[in-house]
Amino acid sequence: MLKHRHNMIILKENKRTVKENIQTLKRIWRFLSGQKGRLAVVIWMVMISSCLSLLGPYVVGKAVDTYIVTKQTEGFVSLVATLLFIYLALSLSTFLQNYWMIGIAQKTIYSIRTQLFRQFHQLPISFFDQRKSGELMSRLTNDIENMSQTFNSTVIQVISSTLTLIGAIFVMLSLSPLLTAVTLLIVPMMFGGMRWITNRTQKRFKEQQQNLGELNGLIEEVISGQKVIKLFSQEKTVISQFLIKNEQLKQSGFWAQTYSGFIPKLMNVLNNLSFALIAGVGGIFAFKGMISIGVIVIFTEYARQFTRPLNDLANQWNTLLSALAGAERVFEILDKEKEEDDEAEALDLPVVRGEVEFRHVSFSYDKKQEALRDVSFLTSPGETVALVGPTGVGKTTIIQLLMRFYDPDRGHILIDGYDVRQIKRFSLRQHMAFVLQDVFLFQGTILENIRYGRLDATDEEVIEAAKWANAHSFIMKLPNGYDTVLQQDGSGISQGQKQLLAIARAMIARPSILILDEATSNIDTMTELAIQEALARLMNNRTCFVIAHRLNTIQNADRILVLREGTVVEQGTHASLLKEKGFYYELYHRQFKKEII
Numbered sequence: 001m002l003k004h005r006h007n008m009i010i011l012k013e014n015k016r017t018v019k020e021n022i023q024t025l026k027r028i029w030r031f032l033s034g035q036k037g038r039l040a041v042v043i044w045m046v047m048i049s050s051c052l053s054l055l056g057p058y059v060v061g062k063a064v065d066t067y068i069v070t071k072q073t074e075g076f077v078s079l080v081a082t083l084l085f086i087y088l089a090l091s092l093s094t095f096l097q098n099y100w101m102i103g104i105a106q107k108t109i110y111s112i113r114t115q116l117f118r119q120f121h122q123l124p125i126s127f128f129d130q131r132k133s134g135e136l137m138s139r140l141t142n143d144i145e146n147m148s149q150t151f152n153s154t155v156i157q158v159i160s161s162t163l164t165l166i167g168a169i170f171v172m173l174s175l176s177p178l179l180t181a182v183t184l185l186i187v188p189m190m191f192g193g194m195r196w197i198t199n200r201t202q203k204r205f206k207e208q209q210q211n212l213g214e215l216n217g218l219i220e221e222v223i224s225g226q227k228v229i230k231l232f233s234q235e236k237t238v239i240s241q242f243l244i245k246n247e248q249l250k251q252s253g254f255w256a257q258t259y260s261g262f263i264p265k266l267m268n269v270l271n272n273l274s275f276a277l278i279a280g281v282g283g284i285f286a287f288k289g290m291i292s293i294g295v296i297v298i299f300t301e302y303a304r305q306f307t308r309p310l311n312d313l314a315n316q317w318n319t320l321l322s323a324l325a326g327a328e329r330v331f332e333i334l335d336k337e338k339e340e341d342d343e344a345e346a347l348d349l350p351v352v353r354g355e356v357e358f359r360h361v362s363f364s365y366d367k368k369q370e371a372l373r374d375v376s377f378l379t380s381p382g383e384t385v386a387l388v389g390p391t392g393v394g395k396t397t398i399i400q401l402l403m404r405f406y407d408p409d410r411g412h413i414l415i416d417g418y419d420v421r422q423i424k425r426f427s428l429r430q431h432m433a434f435v436l437q438d439v440f441l442f443q444g445t446i447l448e449n450i451r452y453g454r455l456d457a458t459d460e461e462v463i464e465a466a467k468w469a470n471a472h473s474f475i476m477k478l479p480n481g482y483d484t485v486l487q488q489d490g491s492g493i494s495q496g497q498k499q500l501l502a503i504a505r506a507m508i509a510r511p512s513i514l515i516l517d518e519a520t521s522n523i524d525t526m527t528e529l530a531i532q533e534a535l536a537r538l539m540n541n542r543t544c545f546v547i548a549h550r551l552n553t554i555q556n557a558d559r560i561l562v563l564r565e566g567t568v569v570e571q572g573t574h575a576s577l578l579k580e581k582g583f584y585y586e587l588y589h590r591q592f593k594k595e596i597i
C-alpha cells in the first residue's frame with residue numbers, strides 16, 4: 001500500500017523522457033565501475049533464484065501426476081527431498097543476492113554522496129546565494145536516500161520479476177498454450193482495473209502531497225517564529241490556520257488511501273478469478289484428456305507467480321523512475337560549474353601589508369542591474385575604512401568582491417599592488433578575517449570554535465586570543481570552560497558573548513585585512529564596552545573595512561567611503577566630509593545626529 005502511495009506521488013516526476021532516463025542510468029553505471037564483477041554475480045544469483053522459483057511448482061505438478069494420481073510411493077521421498085532442496089537453495093540465493101546488492105548499493109551511494117559534498121565546497125558563492133539551503137539539503141539527504149532505497153531492492157526486484165514473468169509464460173506455453181491463453185485473460189482486466197483506480201487516486205495523492213507541503217511549511221514557520229508569535233499573542237490565529245490545513249490533509253489523505261486500498265482487493269479478486277478459470281477450464285481439458293491434473297496444479301501456482309511480478313513491476317517501475325529523477329537532481333549539482341580555478345601563475349603571498357585598491361570596479365549579480373558602478377578608492381596599510389550609506393547601496397558587495405566571492409565585471413581590485421586574480425584564493429583569504437553581525441558558531445567546544453580561525457593554533461594561543469578578546473572571563477564561568485560544547489546556533493550564550501568569540505576567532509587568524517559588519521542589535525552596556533575594547537585591539541595595525549552602524553566607529557575611521565546607488569560619492573574623514581556639506585552631511589543629520597542629541 002505504502003509503495004503504491006509512493007507511486008502516485010511521483011507520477012509527476014515520471015514525465016522525464018526515455019532518453020533522459022537512459023542518460024541518467026548510464027551515469028549511475030559509471031559510478032558502479034569498480035563493482036561490475038560483484039553486480040554480475042548478483043545478476044547470476046537473481047537468474048538462479050528466478051529459475052528455482054519456477055522449478056518448485058513444476059516439480060509439485062510432476063509429483064501430482066507421477067505419484068499422487070497413480071498412488072505410487074517409490075521415489076516419492078526423494079522427490080520431496082528435491083523439493084526441499086529447491087526451496088532451501090532459493091532462500092539462500094535470495095539472501096545472498098540481497099546481501100551483495102545492499103553492499104554494492106551502499107558503496108555506490110557512499111561515493112555519490114561524497115562527491116556531492118565535495119562539490120558543494122567547490123561551487124562559487126553565487127550558487128548558494130541563488131538557492132534555498134533547505135532545497136540543497138534535500139538533494140544531499142532525500143534524493144540520495146531515495147536512490148539508496150531503490151538500489152537496495154528495486155534493481156533485484158525488477159530483474160527477478162521480469163525473468164519470472166518471461167519464464168512462467170514460457171513454461172506455461174510449453175505445457176498448454178490454450179490454458180496459457182485462459183490464464184492471460186486476467187492481464188487486460190488487471191491493467192484496466194489498475195488504470196481505473198490510478199486515474200482516481202492520482203488526483204487525491206497530488207492533493208495530499210500539496211496539503212502536506214503546506215502544513216509542513218506552516219509548522220516550520222511556527223517553530224522558527226515562536227518568539228514573534230508569543231510576543232504578538234498570535235497563538236490562536238496560528239492554531240486556527242493549522243486546524244484548517246490539518247483538516248484538508250485529513251480529507252485528501254482519507255480519499256487517497258481509500259482509493260489506493262482498492263488495489264490489493266482488485267488483485268485478490270483477479271487472482272481468485274484466475275484460479276477459478278484455470279480450475280474450471282483446466283478441469284474440462286483434463287476430462288477430455290488434453291492435460292493432466294499436474295498441469296492444472298502447475299498453472300494455479302504460476303498464476304500466482306504471474307500476478308505478483310506484474311504488480312511488483314508496476315510498483316518498482318515507478319520507484320525506479322522516481323529514483324532516476326532524484327539522481328538527475330544530484331547530477332545537476334555535480335555538473336554545475338565550479339569556482340574558477342586559480343590562474344596557473346597565481347601567487348602565494350606570504351606577507352600582506354594591507355594596501356587595498358578598487359580601480360573602476362563595476363559589478364552586477366544578475367548581469368542586468370549593477371550593484372556597483374565604477375567604484376574607485378585606495379587605502380593605505382593599517383587604515384580603518386568605514387563603508388557608509390543607506391540600505392542596498394553595495395556595502396556588502398564591496399566586501400564580497402574583496403574576499404573574491406565574486407569577480408568584478410569591469411575594473412580591478414588590487415592588494416599590495418597585486419590584482420586579486422593573480423593571487424591564489426586560499427592565500428588571499430588566509431590574510432583576511434571577518435567578524436560579522438550574525439556570528440556563525442559550529443557545533444563543538446568553545447576551544448574548537450575559536451581555533452577555527454587558525455587550525456594549527458595551540459591551546460595556549462587560543463586562550464591568549466580569548467583573553468585579548470575579553471572572552472576569557474565569561475568562558476571560565478561556563479560549566480566546562482573552554483570545553484563547553486556549543487550547539488550550532490550557539491544557544492546557551494548571549495549575542496554579545498558570541499561576538500566576543502568571533503573576535504577571538506579573528507584574532508587567532510592574525511589577519512592583515514579585517515572585515516567588520518557591526519552588530520546593530522542592542523547589547524548590554526558592559527558587554528558592549530568589552531566588545532569595543534576587544535575590537536580596538538583587533539583592529540590595531542590592520543587594514544579594516546567596517547560596515548559601520550555606530551557613529552563612534554564612523555567618527556574614528558581614517559577614511560569614510562560614502563556610497564549611494566552603487567557608487568562612491570564622497571570619501572574622507574568625518575570632519576572633512578561634514579565640511580563638504582554633501583550626501584554624508586545629509587545622512588549624518590538624518591541618521592546619526594539624533595544619537596548624540
Ligand SMILES: Nc1ncnc2c1ncn2[C@@H]1O[C@H](COP(=O)(O)OP(=O)(O)OP(=O)(O)O)[C@@H](O)[C@H]1O
Nearest residue numbers: 129365366371389390391392393394395396397398
Ligand atoms: N546575491 C545577490 N543576488 C542578486 N542581487 C543581490 C545579491 N546581493 C545583493 N544584491 C543586490 O545588490 C545591491 C547591493 O546590495 P548590498 O547587499 O551590497 O547592499 P548593502 O549596502 O550591503 O545593504 P544593507 O546595508 O542593507 O546590508 C542591492 O540592490 C541588492 O538587492
